[in-house]
Amino acid sequence: MADKIEFIFWTTLTINIQNEALTEKVLWMLGHFKTDGLKITSKEDIEDLKLLKATREKES
Secondary structure, three states: OOOOOOOOOOOOOOOOOOOHHHHHHHHHHHHOOHHHOOOOOOHHHHHHHHHHHHHHHHHO
């Protein structure tokens, strides 16, 4: 029996939108893909996670 191999691909997409109304529309549209596994994270959240990781690595 052959082993099952599963590949998981992660792609990060950064979108800069200068119009708040358009931002809301894009987030609404992307929200429909959450059931397919899409994760929406703000750039600020990502930067905070990077800083937290660096702090924890220094403490180790």
